[in-house]
Amino acid sequence: MSLSRPDIERIAQLARLDLTEQEVPVYVDSLTRIVGLVGQLESAVTTGIEPMAHPLPGMVQRLRPDEVLETDQHERYQRNAGQVQAGLYLVPKVIE
Amino acid sequence: MAESRSISMGTVAGLAKALSRGEFSSVELTRDSLARIAREQPRLNAFVTVTAESALAEAAAADGLRQAGRAGPLTGIPLAHKDIFCTDGVLTSCGSKMLANFVAPYDATVVTRLKAAGMVTVGKTNMDEFAMGSSNETSYFGPVRNPWDLECVPGGSSGGSAAAVAARLVPAATATDTGGSIRQPAALTGITGLKPTYGRVSRYGMIAFASSLDQGGTLTASAEDAALLLQVMAGFDPRDSTSVDLPVPDYSATLAAPLQGLRIGLPREFFDKGLEPGCETLIRAALGEYQRLGATLHDISCPNLPLSVPTYYVVAPAECSSNLARFDGVRFGHRCANPKNLADLYRRSRGEGFGAEVKRRIMTGTYVLSAGYYDAYYLKAQQVRQLISRDFAQAFEQVDVIMGPTSPTPAFKLGAKTDDPITMYLNDIYTIGANLAGLPGLSIPCGFLGHLPVGLQLVGPHFSEARLLNVAHRYQLATDWHARLPGAA
Secondary structure, eight states, rough: OOOOOOHHHHHHHHTTTTOOOTHHHHHHHHHHHHHHHHHGGGSHHHTTTOOOOOTTOOOOOOOOOOOSSOOHHHHHHHSSSSOOTTTOOOOOOOOO | OSSOOOOGGHHHHHHHHHHHTTTOOOOHHHHHHHHHHHHHHHHOOOOEOOOHHHHHHHHHHHHHHHHHTTTOOTTOOOEEEEEBOOOOTSBBOSSSSTTOBBBOOOOOOHHHHHHHHTEEEEEEEEOOGGGSSSSSSOOOOOOOOTTBBTTTTOOOSSHHHHHHHHTTTSSSSEHHHSTTTTTTHHHTTTTTEEEOOOTTTTOOTTSSSSTTTEEEEEEESSHHHHHHHHHHHHHOOOSSSTTTOOOOOTTTTTTOOOHHHHHHHGGGGSSTSOOOOOHHHHHHHHHHHHHHHTTTEEEEEEGGGGGGHHHHHHHHHHHHHHGGGSSSSSSSSSSSOOSSSSHHHHHHHHHHOOOOHHHHHHHHHHHHHHHTHOOOOIIIHHHHHHHHHHHHHHHHHOOSSEEEEESSSSOOOOTTTSHHHHHHGGGTTTHHHHHTTTOOOOEEEEEETTEEEEEEEOOOOOOOOOHHHHEEEEHHHHOGGGOOOOOOO
């Protein structure tokens, strides 16, 4: 199966990735090859096989009581943010 | 070889003895390691950050503990962390432009534990961007070179950690393995690489690539050293929801146990036409050594194993596309200049911040999870993953350990496999199976093809790290491949 230029543009849009004009044909080619590779899975007989949900057999995701354990360190964490004001992360205006 | 052998070129076990006898101090040892790192950095590019100042302070503190009679087996020994582990107050780049300005606000559990054991952090090692690669060529900070041949790659994604240990700039380094990223670079640089069972080592503070496959582990000069580090790194962590609450055995206590009666399984799928004949000869010779040590060899089959690469390239990109959605230019990481609106902020920050391979994996993952394709790819891959897992489980009813090559070839030239992603992905054909099934795996050097090292891979049942380390250690007592040093060291 071959992917087209509109396919790649659609995937990039879903993934919120800006691609340059030069990048699009590169990904048309390499994603087509990868889809070809993963297409080998069609040959496997998987009728009635439970999809694997955890790498360790019989293990399930642990739960913990919903208690506050961490202290408020937002100032420390926000030092890595691009734009912060009054303890809030700033983004471009969402509502026009 | 250096004009005279530096003190920092010893093993973890050897350095521990020397420190306890007072042959030198941790400050002297750390200075020596830092000097070697500075000298080799222009050639190997193994480090992204060197933390010289804090390392010397930690070394002085370690010497103080020793004088007070409170030193443990790892106190005062230098260590490097793969730049995927968060280190409080230190740049944690994950090999990406996206995080080239990210100063972690906390320590990963692995970092906390090794620090508590008294180890001295000398820096953060280079790696493939977000651990996506098998040659360390996708790093934003440039490729790492292989100490055995500077024209060759060190493998990846833990290429910086591997090159640093292979050249004995540090006696040990942390690393992570999602599809072979500890074992393959260990093989290509002639050192010992251990990927523990999924859940054995905490993933807290380890930047996520594919959460059901990622596992932290060690790169060291020997299995004996790997046992010393794993002893400290392993164990339950309430901060990682997939951390397993099982007791940690004494990994050093059983290292020397005899191998009489050990049953070694050889899956025919590990000895396929993709394996370079020269590598196969060395693997077979190593298996002969194991027979002399009392083990028996058994031909087995894991019929679904040839589907491990296609399975991986659905599961890993799917998880990667979800995990890397957090990089949006808002809370941390690269933020584009003058965004027009929120969508533009997301798209340009991500487009500018991620490199080519990371974008390829995000898009592959987005595609296989998108409407209309989920059943055909993701669900199907998780079913095949179950089949591969069962193949291993059935094999371990007949044998104690599985052996085969770690990688189909020795180290290849820089740029040799960068044009076609599939060629690069096939480097991990023998290592991916253990990740899909959550099994522990280990690579040890077993000879040289020309001037380049070749690795033997050991895979065991879940939580069999003690046995794997024992099996590797006995081989290292009988051979000296692991003790060979590259000319560049």
